[in-house]
Amino acid sequence: MNILDLIQQGENASIEFKEELPRPESIAKEIIAFANTQGGTLLVGVSDDGKVRGVLEQQNFEEYFSNIARNNVIPAINVITQMINYENKNVIVVTIPKGKDKPYQTLNHQFLIRIGSTNRVATQSELMRLFQQSGVFHYDAIGIDNSSFKNINLNKITGYFDNYQVDFFQEEYPENLLKNTDILTDDFHVTIAGLLVFSLNPQQFMPEACISFAHFSGDEITEELIDKQTITGTLDYQVDTALAVIKNNCQRPSHIEGSKTVQNRFSYPDKVFRELLVNACVHRNYAISGSRIRIFMFSDRIEFISPGKLPNTITIEKLSYGVSYSVNPIIVKFMENLRYIDKLGRGLPMVYKIAKENHKYIKFEEIGEEFKVTLEL
Structure with missing residues (x-):
């Protein structure tokens, strides 16, 4: 570990300086804020201005x-503590991982998060997102105020249940069937999941539950726009429509050899774009207001940006190897039954494999409250 590199970064979202050894309550707050966010490093023996003061080695700091x-x-978490000597002064380096059991809280029941170089108590919406990441709370099960059975597309519902040999219109109490399948809540409001998959007009209640597509002429967002669209409707319709839009915007230069049309450069199969679209729609955090899925196509790459972080136990490194996770388990269930996904976690590894086999760059990353996939064209 190069402590000088850490010090030169200054205090930020992942680094905190303490000139002297703080009280246990203060240390706990730092650990909780880092664990509830992206993890971080606490340096004890370094002043706020980056000067190394050192600490006296008087106890077992680990x-x-x-x-x-x-x-x-609460709950307990494991941290890594090291004593590093820098310019004949001892600095304690405490490494706090991104928590797997979020949300963490103090003994006084404070839920803290890290914003920039400071810690603060999580707001209600931020706390809700932390519980979502932990799997304790699922936003897609919430009922929509002022919604009811009348907002459901009965033709789509009928087709959905026909696949399971259930005659929807022969049910004595069809509302109870919808309640028992998570399309309606106990008080007969449409659930978030039911709205996004089976309603007549999801955007009536959730206007940002859509996809923004933009195609730029160059490799920067400041370049001239070739195409720009907002794709609305139910999630399955959004996936199908966005796939068609991407295909229409992909340049596929070709030439004729004999009786065959030969592509001049590699083109991804439809299943690659379809998987990335489904992944964005199914796993996005619909509790984040004012944000939508964004697809940016450039001359050299395409970016899929979805609101929301990965769940607690999922890391960027795991995605290319295959993991099955459900931020929105009810939406996952509906889309799986509609044959858009499976639960085996094979989709992103398939995308990764096809890209790598064709020497194309692919990157998964978390940026703030968003998940982004960048795919080289």
């Missing part, structure tokens, strides 16, 4: 910080 992480943080 045990001290481990005890705080176990006894002053």
Whole structure:
């Protein structure tokens, strides 16, 4: 570990300086804020201006910080503590991982997050997102105010149940069938999942539950726009429509050899774009207001940007190997039954494999409250 590199970054979203050894309560707050966000590093013995002051080696610091992480943080978390000598001064380096059991709280029941170089108490919406990441709470099960059975597309519902040999119109109490399949809540409001998959007009209640597509002439967002569209409707319709839009905007230069048309350059099969679209629609965080899925096509790449972070136990590294996760388990269930996905986690590894086999760049990343996939064209 190069401590100088850490110090030169200054205090930021992932680094905190403490000139002196803080009280356990203060340390616990730093651990909780980092764990609830993206993880981070606490340097003890460094002043706010980056000057190394050092600490006196008078106790077992590894045990001290481990005890705080176990006894002053709910739930307990493991941290890594090291003592590093820099210019004949001891600096304690405490590494806090991105938490797998979010949300973490203090003994006084404070849920803290890291914003920039400061910690603050999570707002209600931020706390809700933390619970979503933990799998304790699922936003897609919430009922929509002022919605009811009349907002459901009965033709689509009938076709959906026909696949399971259920005659919807022969049901004595069809509303109860919709309630028992998570399309309606117990008080007969349409659920978020039911709205997004089976309603007549999802955007009536959730105007940002759509896809923005933009095609730029060059490799920067400031270049001239070739095409721009907003794709609305139910999730399956959005996926199908966005796939058609992407295909129409993909340049596929070709030439004739004999009786065959030969592509001049590699083109991705439809299943690659379809998987990335389904992944964005199914796993986005619909609780984040004022944000929508965005697809940016450039001359050299295409970007799929979806609101929301990965769940607690999922890391960027795991995605290319295959993981099955459900931020929105009810939406996943509906889209799986409509044959848009499976639960085996094979989609992103398939995309990764096809890109790599054809020497194309692909990148998965979390940026703030968004998940982004960049695919070289």
